[in-house]
Amino acid sequence: MCEAYHEDYFLAEVTCALRLTPSMTRVKLKVEGHERYIATDHADEWVRLAFSPADGEPVTLPELRDGKWGRFDGSPSCPNRPYTVRRWDPETGAMVVDLVAHEGGVGASWAATAKAGDVIGLCNPEGRYEPPQDAEWVLLLADITGLPAVGRIVEEMRSDMTAIVHVEVSMDADRQVLSSAANLSLTWHCHHGHAEGRDGPSQLAAIARSIEALPDGPGYIYIAGEARCASAARKHFRDTLGFDKRRIDAVGYWIEGQARV
CATH class of the missing domain: 3.40.50.80 (Nucleotide-binding domain of ferredoxin-NADP reductase (FNR) module)
Incomplete structure (x- = not known):
């Protein structure tokens, strides 16, 4: 049985961004507070990447107060999109995410100019891939x-x-x-x-x-x-x-x- 989803949010800094193929950009991230990050047992697990709400504005995260998550400081919500965790290193907090390059997409537009030092947000992952134990x-x-x-x-x-x-x-x-x-x-x-x-x-x-x-x-x-x-x-x-x-x-x-x- 799948464990209940554990809500949590993290900031992550870009360590490297490169065009992997003409239609795919690979971004490497260092996740802050990665000790709290709870990976799933699903090989297709995805996180939601949160991007700046406007040019020049920093990415902010929801806060936990009295058992509830919210933006109690009045900060604006950040646009976010789901992306597969291509690789994850629980020891170092290093994460690899591949984003499809296409016109007009929030994530694709960000990835096109992403560089070392940029900061985005993300949450704990979810996943669906779960072959039966007897699958050959x-x-x-x-x-x-x-x-x-x-x-x-x-x-x-x-x-x-x-x-x-x-x-x-x-x-x-x-x-x-x-x-x-x-x-x-x-x-x-x-x-x-x-x-x-x-x-x-x-x-x-x-x-x-x-x-x-x-x-x-x-x-x-x-x-x-x-x-x-x-x-x-x-x-x-x-x-x-x-x-x-x-x-x-x-x-x-x-x-x-x-x-x-």
């Missing part, structure tokens, strides 16, 4: 927003497991080297984004429908990407292939036409 194989299906979670998941998989991975990215240059002790089969699909002949920015559902059979033995399916596409992909595995819905987790990382809040 895992099918991971994600668009580029789910790539950081996929990367961490396969890195943490056991050597006695099989990982079948399909990731949708915008271009060949967005591919990443993913390492795993598991038996890894990795397929890249380079058609993320709007283009003539496509019915939307993500073809995740079509990728799912191209999978006509699943491995033998007990398994688990994890889907991460645009919410409607993730739902359609889940429906294919559940209804067309007859896979047990209790062994599928589909996470809507974003919704086309809406801010990811």
Whole structure:
């Protein structure tokens, strides 16, 4: 059973920011008070990053008073967005977060100019990835927003497991080297984004429908990407292939036409 979420907030300082691929920025952070940070057992865990409420204004955090969290000093709320914790070091408080670079996004705009010394806020993490204990194989299906979670998941998989991975990215240059002790089969699909002949920015559902059979033995399916596409992909595995819905987790990382809040 999952433990109850423990609310807490932290400031974090940027130690390094770099363009990992044309569509992904990697930011390394040092979390203040990391001894209080409570990691989950989910390899896809995410935190909410909080950004400055306005140019030149510092990031501030809620405070705990009489058992309740609030902004008792009247400070403005900071815009925040959820991002996968790509790596976490509990000993040093070092955290790695990968952010998709796209126009207009709060987090992407911040990451485009992030530099050492910048300060943001974050909270304790949550997660969904939880394969059954008897799972012998895992099918991971994600668009580029789910790539950081996929990367961490396969890195943490056991050597006695099989990982079948399909990731949708915008271009060949967005591919990443993913390492795993598991038996890894990795397929890249380079058609993320709007283009003539496509019915939307993500073809995740079509990728799912191209999978006509699943491995033998007990398994688990994890889907991460645009919410409607993730739902359609889940429906294919559940209804067309007859896979047990209790062994599928589909996470809507974003919704086309809406801010990811």
